[in-house]
Amino acid sequence: MSGPLRVLVIGAGPGGLCLAHALRREGVDVAVYERDASAHGRQQGYRLRVSPDGEQALRDCLPERNIGLLAATAGSWRDHEIAAYDEHLEAQWAPPLGDPRPDSAELISNVDRITLRQVLLGGLEDTVRFGKRFTGLEHDHGRVTAHFADGTSDTGDVLVAADGSRSRVRAVVRPGDEPRDLGVRTVFARIPRERAHAGGLAEVLQDRFTYVIGKQGHLGLMPMIFRTRPDVAGHTWPELRLEPAEDYYLGVFNIHREDLSISDSALHALSGTALRDLVLEHTANWHPALSEVFHHAEADSTFLAPLRVVPEVQPWEPGPVIGLGDAIHAMPPSGGVGANAAVQDARTLAAELTALARGELGLTDAVERYQREMAGYAGASVELSLRIARWSMKKLDLDEPDGGAR
Structure with missing residues (x-):
């Protein structure tokens, strides 16, 4: 490099923020640009499972203060196994999750996504x-210049697309290279644990990670039991203003669009209350x-998302625009592996960009090395998420002879 390396990151999700922390620690100039108006700008989803590889990547990227607060607010209940039932509550076979980590007060095995984002913003x-x-x-x-809707711009040596499965950066540099629509529509909801128990939840x-596989729909129920409530743990870092949160279940209902009696456009227009009623109707x-x-x-925290996937991770042209996370390897949330792959991307890319900043590698070599390693673990993650999706849903558009609709 002829001067100090400057990195622009588009997207402030887990991958983009972990990358920023790792680069800052090594003295690399980095700026993150996020479309949301604030850290509280939109529904980000709820509970995230953190795999052993994902936890290690978080620890490798983040300062000790952030890790300490993340561990304090993590889930106290670990996903030892999946319990599966049919719609009559008859037990079914389920694939094992497997997790060799021993329980401890420092274990990060599941987190609340909103809390995670707020903790990652610290510093x-x-x-x-x-x-x-x-x-x-x-x-x-x-050099590469990014332009924004408010008329501003910024220029750097590298631009990282960390803006999710509907990446605007990818649409510019790889038009038509979109994740495939699996035909499955997912309703996400937060179900307060106390309310569910009082209402007679079986x-x-x-106390378990539950899948219910019905003939036309699939319901998932995953407990988020905070080790310490975020607003209480956040007293150690008051500037972050962590939002209060009570224990809850992440409720997920998957159904194929062919099994719905309304059009896709009408479905996407439904309110949270109407989506909740839709699930109740189908169950x-x-x-x-x-x-x-x-x-x-x-109802006000119930929302819809289509399931999409990149069936095979394809490297981008090695240059100053680099894909990270769902922008390059989108996958369904089944198995909870997408966010884990994104933070692994952050760790891997940070190491290569640090070598670039030190003059130890050229840009092409740094990007090729990152993409080669990323394709290995991300490809395995895509395969796992699809395997679990096929187990639970039985019908995915990806399995159609024509490859499915994009």
């Missing part, structure tokens, strides 16, 4: 710019202990 107050919607980029004399569903004939689970969901 990056001068690095993350909110309200910046990426609109395009241009190259000039070996004891067999209260009305299930066992009573199952059919009422979504009755306790918070």
